[in-house]
Amino acid sequence: ELSDEVAEYHEKLMPLIFALLNDSNVTILKHAMRALDVILEGLGEPVVRYLPDLMQRMVVLLDSGSLDIKPLAFSVIGSVAHSSGEAFTPYFGEIIARIKQAMSLVGDEDVMALRSVATDTAATVAEAVGKVAFAPHLEDTMKLALQGMELDTSTLREGSYCYFGVLSRVFGSDFTPFLGYIAPQLLKTLRIDESSVFDLAANQDSDMDDDDEQSPFGMSTAIADEKEVAIDAAGELFASTTTGFIPYVEDIAKELVNLLDHFSDEVRKSAVSSLFTFIRTCNKIANPETWKAGVPL
Numbered sequence: 001e002l003s004d005e006v007a008e009y010h011e012k013l014m015p016l017i018f019a020l021l022n023d024s025n026v027t028i029l030k031h032a033m034r035a036l037d038v039i040l041e042g043l044g045e046p047v048v049r050y051l052p053d054l055m056q057r058m059v060v061l062l063d064s065g066s067l068d069i070k071p072l073a074f075s076v077i078g079s080v081a082h083s084s085g086e087a088f089t090p091y092f093g094e095i096i097a098r099i100k101q102a103m104s105l106v107g108d109e110d111v112m113a114l115r116s117v118a119t120d121t122a123a124t125v126a127e128a129v130g131k132v133a134f135a136p137h138l139e140d141t142m143k144l145a146l147q148g149m150e151l152d153t154s155t156l157r158e159g160s161y162c163y164f165g166v167l168s169r170v171f172g173s174d175f176t177p178f179l180g181y182i183a184p185q186l187l188k189t190l191r192i193d194e195s196s197v198f199d200l201a202a203n204q205d206s207d208m209d210d211d212d213e214q215s216p217f218g219m220s221t222a223i224a225d226e227k228e229v230a231i232d233a234a235g236e237l238f239a240s241t242t243t244g245f246i247p248y249v250e251d252i253a254k255e256l257v258n259l260l261d262h263f264s265d266e267v268r269k270s271a272v273s274s275l276f277t278f279i280r281t282c283n284k285i286a287n288p289e290t291w292k293a294g295v296p297l
Helices: 001-009 010-020 026-041 044-062 070-105 109-130 131-149 153-190 195-202 216-261 265-286
Strands: none
Touching: 010 026, 010 044, 026 070, 044 070, 044 216, 070 109, 070 131, 109 131, 109 153, 131 153, 216 265
């Protein structure tokens, strides 16, 4: 929340954090990378001076770090790409190869978490380097993201939805051919029946802690989070591809309306926002004449 304020002290903080990035203590390394992520998020153009050392260290961690370190390395790389923009391009080749490798992993929960972060990082990197540079990798990463949608992992599906939304923004109407694969997944997520969660809750002891790992409300939260990200992606996809998304507007809009009374504040908020995006995009496609004062509506 204070990334911009913290980033103002980057000249004092970055040398200290770089020293900690070489610490052999995994706990210290994790904290150093999280601190680095916060600073980079609000750093902007000054990040360029740190790029060579940063990327060299992150590549080493991606290649030889433990499974719980690699997601943090991808997260830092995403922040670096976001802050540096086109200046990230020289590092793009070696990073996209590692992203693809991570996006193809299948395994336990930790492995799926790594795959999800890699998918999200692919989107951030694509936005940084731009359409032309990322185009040769679009087909491969899209295939991997869509394959990830078939795995029974909400976190991974969230990462894929983020990827779809950002890539549609990068490629615009050129992203239209992929909508036929994405739209059914969106509808599948938006239509997930959560009533069973509350049926289960009714059969649990009334004094169950909502934070308990076995709490049905915990399961509901994972579904709600997935729906929230899917809703945001739907709005982004329509705004970016415009007429290409028209065949899917009616069905998805109906689901968004149904979610306006969802129990989650965040889901309801995203549904309202995306419905407004749908309205604005429809108006843009219709290209109406500009209204003038005194002219009847």
